[in-house]
Amino acid sequence: MRGVPAERRSRPKTLVIQHEQQHPRLPVQLATLNVGTLTARSRELASSLRSRRVDICCIQETRWKGSKCAEIGDGYRLTYHGLSDRNGVGIVISETFRNYVTAVDCISDRLMGVKVDTGKVTMRIISAYAPQVGCTAEEKSSFYEDLEQYAYSIEDEKVLLL
Template sequence: MTGQCNGLPKALETRCIDICAVQETWWSGNKLYDTGCSYKLMYKGTRGTTSGIGIVVSSKFDGNISEVQRYDDRLMKIVYITDGRKIHIFSAYTPKTGQATSIKDAFWRILDAKTAEVLPEDYIIIAGDLNGHIGCRKEEHTAHGGYGFREKNDNGQRILDFSEAHNLAIANTCFKKRDTSNHVLQWH
């Protein structure tokens, strides 16, 4: 995003998406960036890392954002107010499976603490890359909607445990999706 209306802002506009969490931004700093085409990006990143997160918001919501909190390169939050209700929108980028358990534990501790701070009457949306597979079967998990892919892994179990502890639903498991794992892309 270099100030021109192309790439991500144009795709969001075409799909009528007003708020989008982004990860692996590679941008350093702690800034608000006007894309020049009806969207603003709030981000946090550190020089020399490939993490970095952000939230892209349509300019039509400028007056509705009451807070922007940047915790680290893997977690930030905006608070959006509509109809007198607060919606806490987190952009989260969980450490990958191969990273040290201590790094993953630190991420989940801060996400847990920041989620627990949200008042019960407010809404929570956690968007991003949680780097886990929660499996295709609901089993005993109330957060799981019944649809999914692959086998559950350790990071997936963490996602399920966290979601249930905070009474959250994993939205992308609530509807059936097309399995694209067998498709091969061919370039002509």
């Protein structure tokens, strides 16, 4: 996986969500990662997430075609969406949270989301891969319109994570 040298990498942040007074706190370790490509490297990704105790990781630039869900090892499940051999997004979920996934929304090869409902809190996690400098103004506009439309369509969740 591409990235900065190990000593300069930031650690995933733990998000503690308190839904209502009667419910205990729910710790969720979140991360996001531009993987560059995932070809033959999904086990490496799972191992890395496990060692960092990440529960949910949004990944970008998978470069995989199709919409699928697959076990990638160490108790992690990858749900991904892509339209061609470029772009592509996914969300990796640990065994702790994968049984709480109640919906998967594949919007485009740059945008997808999952709904996680633990009974204590409902979260919508969005994996987004924004167009870069070399993309056309039309691509950029389309991406941000899709993102805005999707974000505003989410009403029942208490927590929205992008």
